Amino acid sequence: MSENAGERVPVECPSCSPDLETVHEVLTTGGGTATVKCTECGHVHKQPIESEETAAADVVVSQDGESFTTTVEAPADETVYEGGEFIVETEEAIMQVRVTSIETGPEQRESRAAVEDVETFWTRAVDNVSVDVTVHPKDGEHDETQGVTLHVPGDHEFVIGETVEFGDEKFEITGIHIRENAVDGYKFPKLGDDGDTVVAKDVKRVYGRDETMAAWSAW
Template sequence: MDKIEIAEAVCPSCSPDEPTVHVILKKGGLVKCEECGYVHAIPVKKKKLIKLRVIVSRQDKSSVQSYEVDEDDIIHVGDEFVVESEDEVSGVRVQSIETKTKARPESAPAGEIETLWARTIDDVIVKIAVQEGPVTESVHYKVAGDHEFDIGSTIKLKGYEVAIVSIKTRDGGHAKRQGQFVKAKDVTRIYSKIVSRERQAGRGGGFKLRSRKAYRGTGDEKV
């Protein structure tokens, strides 16, 4: 089945003052009113596509990429879309907008924008503070940006398992209530406590914390 495109426009036959829903019959502006069936033409504004400069941050590295958009489209801080460079495609979220007048608004028409500052949301590295008694260590955990972390749930890291106590978020919040969740792309740091660990072979049969490195989620985590 072909996709039906619709538009809102005034109808000369049944609604000359208020827009009604029309089915687009031809790209040139020929439409059919859904209310009365009258077929007529409407003026069509041609889109002017422009390429915006996007500075994309991925952890501690940045790259310059581009985003093609209609010059009249409004871009907001928090918008998410896909940007491209010659050798990279990334899902990103807008962190800041810089206009041609060097202003930093929360939103602006694309045609007025000089640069977008964004961060990747496909894969992110989440910092997890792991506490055991008086000792706290930091672990880097690689996971999809849309992955959800729940307060009170557990994460299986390599060699041990931790329970999430609280989560600091990028907007300055601090989730602490049981059952609250935060997406990985919105996390500044996760605070956790070790609840179990694997016994490591070694002298005295003691336990050993694995070396700190980035781990990628397997999809089996209890989060």
């Protein structure tokens, strides 16, 4: 991690995120440790400063059909996997991304690799995501379906059988299609049982039945 006061670094927060890195501000350094403050919950704690060899790799980040390239620096011998997540910091934003492909050379892709062997990480932003929804009318006439795109946090949960409201849209969730690179152990690529739950960053498409009062009116 960084040793410079004032910088922002990704580390685990013992208060709000003990298993996943969040953005922290470095307050002070010295004696082999740094005092850092979690930007999510404000918790202040000590973090060891490790001196180790690092390596840099290009990162292509895709979000809402667009992409940009930046770089990331990490311990050279750290192994990164497809489906793994890390924080990318640019001048414009700090975002969490999921690795969708690891390029170690021309025409060469691996499912895992040490950072020092990586040329490019191909990733998708997952802290805030767009979810496509296909909404069917109550009467089941498929030729009157409509498409809706929702913008939600990546950890937002969609639960089959629940009725949800987003702005003017109100629908019951009837099915969820899972992304191919989802890391959680979903039982099927498409779920349809009441109570099945999927976080937004793992969703390819949501299917729903319209529940608005004025649904499908010709007037």
